[in-house]
Amino acid sequence: MPIASTDPSHCSKCTARSVSLCEAMADRDVDVLESLSTRIRASKGDIVVHEGESARNLYNITMGTVKLYKLLADGHRQIVGFLGMGDLIGMSPEANYPFTAEAVTSVNYCQFNREQMRTVFGEYPAMRERIFEIAANELSEAQEQMLLLGRKTAQEKIASFLLSRLRKAERLGGGGNSIELPMSRHDIGDFLGLTTETVSRSFTSLKTKGFISLDGTSRVKLQDRAGLEALASGS
Amino acid sequence: MPIASTDPSHCSKCTARSVSLCEAMADRDVDVLESLSTRIRASKGDIVVHEGESARNLYNITMGTVKLYKLLADGHRQIVGFLGMGDLIGMSPEANYPFTAEAVTSVNYCQFNREQMRTVFGEYPAMRERIFEIAANELSEAQEQMLLLGRKTAQEKIASFLLSRLRKAERLGGGGNSIELPMSRHDIGDFLGLTTETVSRSFTSLKTKGFISLDGTSRVKLQDRAGLEALASGS
DNA sequence: CGTCTGTTTGATAGCGCTCAAAGGGGGTGG
DNA sequence: CCACCCCCTTTGAGCGCTATCAAACAGACG
Secondary structure: OOEEOOOOOOOOOOOOHHHOHHHHOOHHHHHHHHHHEEEEEEOOOOEEEOOOOEOOEEEEEEEOOEEEEEEOOOOOEEEEEEEOOOOEEOOOOOOEOOOEEEEOOOEEEEEEEHHHHHHHHHHOHHHHHHHHHHHHHHHHHHHHHHHHHHHOOHHHHHHHHHHHHHHHHHHOOOOOOEEEOOOOHHHHHHHHOOOHHHHHHHHHHHHHOOOEEEEOOOEEEEOOHHHHHHHHOOO | OOEEOOOOOOOOOOOOHHHOHHHHOOHHHHHHHHHHEEEEEEOOOOEEEOOOOEOOEEEEEEEOOEEEEEEOOOOOEEEEEEEOOOOEEOOOOOOEOOOEEEEOOOEEEEEEEHHHHHHHHHHOHHHHHHHHHHHHHHHHHHHHHHHHHHHOOHHHHHHHHHHHHHHHHHHOOOOOOEEEOOOOHHHHHHHHOOOHHHHHHHHHHHHHOOOEEEEOOOEEEEOOHHHHHHHHOOO
16 A cells, blocks of 8 residues: 655656656755645555546656556456656656556655646646656657567567666666566566567577576676667668 | 648638647638648658658648558557548657558648747647647557457457547548448558458448448448447456 | 465467458459 | 550468466565
């Protein structure tokens, strides 16, 4: 169960400030958000929002990883994105959430009432602008993912996935050629349109060919980035 | 080759006004857009924008159908969307177009300079708001398409595609249970992550089972909508 | 140490791709 | 106006990739 915090000064102490939407506000105005937001902590497996549920709130992730997924009647699942620090749930103006959001790791996030936020956006056009940029960026990523899902082989999918994770880590300031995968092989499969077994076999295959090396199941070192880039874009 | 028109009053005569972004402007202000826009006509196969090209312009489609696609090095193509009346190309703030846009039929569209439009948006917040809504809607559609591409069988994909086309026609005021498919089987395949042959076989199969009937290759009557809905959502 | 969950490896089958050819409809030229 | 041609679509045969079913393995936790 997610647990709400009562800390009255969480915003000023927030470590995600520089990458979140509140980045668009002046320091002295952050206390406006403070009064409108609730800080929540969730454990692995906790549900943040359910698909189809009325979209009353906007959530801003400040720590951890969240997966967004949609289900088919036959139980097949498609993960449509993994969110991390600074990412938003519920920014689209739809009346209902179009996906379920579930914590992959321990997660901290801020909850805002969407109705109240609309007022704030009126006073801080830069925030609305920033949300539009985030949405546009997600659209672009979604279209790239459509290319992956529709036209790439299992190995190409895994290579693309590893590279996009590495690029994301680089954007957030990380160096090196090694990445952490907090989600399970099953989750990776549901994101790439594959089964657990095929994901596992592809990892093994890439390892055998010298493209990557594994340290446990969740830490991956990209040994041959150029080779992976070639694979990911269709040889 | 696309051909620019010199008609100085195209906006006031525009039949797409009610579904385009200019809907957000008062009648007396439309002449502002008039002076900033160029009306262009393109023939089937003409390219509107190339993937990777510098994104200088915003395009608003007023007639016809456009396909957006991305290419892999091995020649595989993924169509990420079909656009029609009222849809926009280049609304995301990215520096370069992330896809190629090509006319599927004869197409009319308006060209705006993005830099100039940014000024207009400052004066007409409702337009910016409307673009955000359109982008958010496209994101939602893209995520639905991810579910389709990653987790549906060929028949389920075709059923989903036909239903989404029918819903779109209904939103634009069309009645009945019949739709027009201006794009080729090959295009449909590249949208659904299938080959031409599999698309054709799936149409035949749905016809044989009584879900649809065909009039020529481009007109489809949905004989059993409930059955198709069940199929599309995973039996 | 035992259990439980997640991962890897193995064997088999099926869906959709590839290669191939026939069928059909629209446009053009005679 | 008709015939031909070209391209798109449909149908057919066979194969390969990935899903499915199954079991061994490994790591975390009590």
